[in-house]
Amino acid sequence: MTKEFKSADSTDRLSMLLGFQRVSDNTLDKTKVIEKGKGIYVYDSDGKEYIEATASFYVASLGYQNEELIDAIEEQYRKLPFFVSAMHRAPAKSIELADKLQELVPNKDAHIMFASTGSEANDFLMKMMRFDAVAKGTPDRKTIIGRHSSYHGGTIATASLTGAHHEEFGLPIEGFRHVSQPDYHGSRLPGETEIEYCDRLVSEFEILIEAEPEGTIAAFFAEPLSFSAGFKIPPRGYFEKIQKLLLSHEIQFVCDEVITGFGRTGSVLGSDAMDLEPDHVVMGKALTSGYFPLSAVSLGSSLYEGLEMGSEQYGVLAHAGTFSAHPVGAAAALKTLEIIERDKLVDHAKKMGCRLKEGLMPLTEHPLIGDVRTFGLGVGLDFLLRDENDLVLNNDSDERSVEMYEKLLAIGMIARPAGRSLVIAPPLIVKPEEIDDIVSRVSTVLDSMA
Numbered sequence: 001m002t003k004e005f006k007s008a009d010s011t012d013r014l015s016m017l018l019g020f021q022r023v024s025d026n027t028l029d030k031t032k033v034i035e036k037g038k039g040i041y042v043y044d045s046d047g048k049e050y051i052e053a054t055a056s057f058y059v060a061s062l063g064y065q066n067e068e069l070i071d072a073i074e075e076q077y078r079k080l081p082f083f084v085s086a087m088h089r090a091p092a093k094s095i096e097l098a099d100k101l102q103e104l105v106p107n108k109d110a111h112i113m114f115a116s117t118g119s120e121a122n123d124f125l126m127k128m129m130r131f132d133a134v135a136k137g138t139p140d141r142k143t144i145i146g147r148h149s150s151y152h153g154g155t156i157a158t159a160s161l162t163g164a165h166h167e168e169f170g171l172p173i174e175g176f177r178h179v180s181q182p183d184y185h186g187s188r189l190p191g192e193t194e195i196e197y198c199d200r201l202v203s204e205f206e207i208l209i210e211a212e213p214e215g216t217i218a219a220f221f222a223e224p225l226s227f228s229a230g231f232k233i234p235p236r237g238y239f240e241k242i243q244k245l246l247l248s249h250e251i252q253f254v255c256d257e258v259i260t261g262f263g264r265t266g267s268v269l270g271s272d273a274m275d276l277e278p279d280h281v282v283m284g285k286a287l288t289s290g291y292f293p294l295s296a297v298s299l300g301s302s303l304y305e306g307l308e309m310g311s312e313q314y315g316v317l318a319h320a321g322t323f324s325a326h327p328v329g330a331a332a333a334l335k336t337l338e339i340i341e342r343d344k345l346v347d348h349a350k351k352m353g354c355r356l357k358e359g360l361m362p363l364t365e366h367p368l369i370g371d372v373r374t375f376g377l378g379v380g381l382d383f384l385l386r387d388e389n390d391l392v393l394n395n396d397s398d399e400r401s402v403e404m405y406e407k408l409l410a411i412g413m414i415a416r417p418a419g420r421s422l423v424i425a426p427p428l429i430v431k432p433e434e435i436d437d438i439v440s441r442v443s444t445v446l447d448s449m450a
């Protein structure tokens with residue numbers, strides 16, 4: 001029997017623990033219980049409709065109740081609902097998906113390693129880097145660089161790579177360093193040009209590298225544009241300069257495309273959109289449109305060679321995940337990718353992104369908004385204001401972003417407060433009139449806050 005979730009005044013603790021909120025808010029009255037979804041909409045237990053304007057944490061790119069995707073998943077369940085990938089055995093579907101991803105990723109000659117979540121994928125990759133370093137006789141090359149305020153996952157290692165929430169968890173563990181997140185609007189010095197700001201970031205990176213013992217840094221992980229840090233788009237020239245720096249120090253470059261992958265940026269991958277040449281790419285979330293947990297890493301050729309070398313030395317590569325490369329996940333991903341290609345959803349996302357931009361760009365003039373950033377099918381409304389001398393004017397931007405999130409929720413729209421910015425990134429299948437509805441709700445709520 002399905003449990004009824006109607007008693008909105010209940011203050012009992014839920015049996016399930018929810019994250020990214022106060023633990024004491026873990027009660028029914030403070031929880032929207034979502035029961036179903038269709039297209040870009042989800043419905044709570046009171047029947048209230050919400051536009052899921054973040055595709056539910058940037059995942060449900062094909063929206064809800066995509067029958068074709070459900071059929072493909074059901075077909076795989078009937079054929080082979082599970083089989084492990086290890087010890088000379090693997091499901092046909094999973095190999096088919098690896099072939100497909102190999103074609104899509106920018107690092108040619110890559111090999112695909114599967115996992116179940118974005119966290120696991122990042123974690124597995126760092127582990128493979130260590131194996132590679134040991135195999136190549138440089139076991140000390142294991143320090144990883146991330147960026148402040150980025151998010152890369154919930155495991156001990158990925159939470160250490162993440163650039164926030166360390167203190168409360170007693171993190172980071174040994175071997176992680178962080179550089180600044182590109183944030184021209186929030187972190188520039190008064191009057192500093194974008195080029196000057198970019199050069200300052202590059203020189204900070206150089207100083208960090210110089211301070212580490214020679215040959216100990218393995219990799220730098222970054223999202224092509226950071227949704228997790230609040231929709232931060234790097235300044236022009238940033239990645240070009242950083243990539244040069246990394247190359248000169250033999251530091252591997254990893255694009256965490258867990259959010260930016262599969263159409264979100266108006267290109268198949270964010271690294272294409274930004275013209276990046278990563279050594280490895282990490283994918284998850286929208287890979288299956290969220291219909292099954294599956295993630296993947298495209299391992300660059302040098303790392304793959306290291307794995308072969310190491311396994312000759314140690315006998316095997318003693319690594320696997322029982323549910324990694326799950327055949328149902330593979331079927332979901334293959335169908336998702338097929339639909340994205342067939343229905344030209346990357347182009348569609350770009351067009352819908354332009355419409356969203358046209359609708360929200362005028363908000364740069366709004367007294368509460370300091371910056372409107374747009375890219376692909378995504379927008380960040382930034383509440384940090386600067387005065388005529390380019391000095392930061394307010395210290396309530398985080399609260400403003402949360403306030404707007406709550407007000408939008410009340411009128412049936414789910415956006416994402418990320419620090420001082422509110423992020424909007426609806427499913428790729430969003431229709432023009434739905435974009436107009438999002439724009440109108442955002443403008444109405446903002447005006448009510450002024």
Ligand SMILES: Cc1ncc(COP(=O)(O)O)c(C=O)c1O
Pocket residue numbers: 057117118119120122151152153154223228256257258259284285
């Ligand atoms: C950029 C990025 N990387 C990795 C992850 C971790 O993915 P997961 O939550 O599937 O473990 C996230 C999750 O939000 C993310 O935003």
